[in-house]
Amino acid sequence: MDYISDEAMQNQPKKPQNAYMLYRAEVYEEVKKKNQDKSMTELTQVISQMWNDLDKKKKEKYENEKEKAQNQYKKDYEAWLKKYKLDEDKVKNCLKELKQEKKKHKKGSKKVTKAAKDDEESEDEDEQRIQQLKNKNQKKDQKEQKEQKEKKETKEKEKEKEKQNQKEKDQKGNKKK
Numbered sequence: 436m437d438y439i440s441d442e443a444m445q446n447q448p449k450k451p452q453n454a455y456m457l458y459r460a461e462v463y464e465e466v467k468k469k470n471q472d473k474s475m476t477e478l479t480q481v482i483s484q485m486w487n488d489l490d491k492k493k494k495e496k497y498e499n500e501k502e503k504a505q506n507q508y509k510k511d512y513e514a515w516l517k518k519y520k521l522d523e524d525k526v527k528n529c530l531k532e533l534k535q536e537k538k539k540h541k542k543g544s545k546k547v548t549k550a551a552k553d554d555e556e557s558e559d560e561d562e563q564r565i566q567q568l569k570n571k572n573q574k575k576d577q578k579e580q581k582e583q584k585e586k587k588e589t590k591e592k593e594k595e596k597e598k599q600n601q602k603e604k605d606q607k608g609n610k611k612k
Contacts, residue, residue, distance in 0.1 A: 452501070
């Protein structure tokens with residue numbers, strides 16, 4: 436295993452949060468206060484639904500924050516590699532091996548493994564619910580877009596008919612003269 440010093444590991448820049456997590460961090464306390472009787476999973480569902488119902492302009496705010504954070508992370512990461520004279524590929528391999536070692540240590544105890552498995556299943560269920568809500572909202576957006584397109588086409592057809600009727604009236608008027 437390639438070795439990275441403890442100092443370098445402690446000073447490694449943290450990856451930025453995605454737009455949803457930035458939104459979640461902003462609204463979590465307020466949602467928690469309003470829904471004190473709900474579990475963490477239920478709060479996550481509420482916040483997820485709020486995120487899905489959020490209009491595009493408001494989502495753009497969080498997307499822009501995410502982009503800024505990603506750009507800053509890239510700069511910080513490059514500076515970190517230079518400061519500790521590290522090779523990016525070696526860093527990735529080292530982190531991958533550390534992660535595998537942690538998994539091996541967890542497998543030593545059945546209780547820890549069962550707890551970790553339960554946590555993973557819970558996270559998987561949350562992710563599935565979030566994905567279902569996202570899919571539902573995507574379908575809703577697609578349906579709305581389709582309806583808007585159909586309305587637009589209908590209006591265009593009506594305008595065409597009006598133009599055609601006007602032409603016919605004009606032609607009849609010209610024939611009478």
